[in-house]
Amino acid sequence: MKKQTVIVTGASTGIGKAIATLFLERGHNVVINAASEVNLNSTYQELGNHDRLARVTGDISKPETAELLIETALARFGAVDVLINNAGIFEAKPFMEVDANYLDRFLDINLKGTFFTSQAAIAQMLKQGEGSIINIGTVLVDHAIGGFPATAPVVSKAGIHALTRQLATEFGKFNIRVNGISPGIIRSPLQAKNGISDADSLAGLHLLNRIGETKDVAELALYLAGSNFVTGEIINLDGGHVAGHHLA
Structure with a gap:
């Protein structure tokens, strides 16, 4: 893949940070974003x-x-080749x-943020x-989880899934590819924010009986950024979560 300029939103921690790290390792230009200046500056230095x-x-x-x-x-790199709305x-x-x-928080940050960026x-x-x-x-x-009531964020993310396919349809003829990753x-730090102290306890939700790592998402993002014939796809990166279940 040729050297590209990549924008990664929400890049100070977790998945976004892993994505920015991998693209930098592969020689690309990267613009990172976060709402917290302290966290962003720390990641920038790191x-x-x-x-x-x-x-x-x-x-x-x-x-x-x-x-x-x-x-x-x-201004810095002269192009916008890849946008990763994380x-x-x-x-x-x-x-x-x-x-x-409460609902507006998720619609504003998750859906509108992705839309307008x-x-x-x-x-x-x-x-x-x-x-x-x-x-x-x-x-x-x-594939919702009954014990994890998250209607507000899930509805906002569903809008992102729909937006992905709509943009792929509208702009494919201009050689602009739009895809989604569905982890x-x-x-990541998100688990602790939701009161989950042992993320590995959720391994049974996946057929592989383990949870994913941020680098797994970064590697798929790198592939999608370089592929010139994949568009309009929402790719499940879920260890088999949607595909099936183990018997308890």
């Missing part, structure tokens, strides 16, 4: 390679953050306790004549 790394602090739910990401990529929030809350303000990136990709967008969804859209349980 990753090094500052000749090929830029950072943009900002709330991805605000369209101006998307514009700044594109401006930074162009930034998002996820937590469990019983459906009957969800109010309008994609819009800003596609405007530049159309000028370049090609591009790739990779959205991070969740396997829970296709199962991945070992």
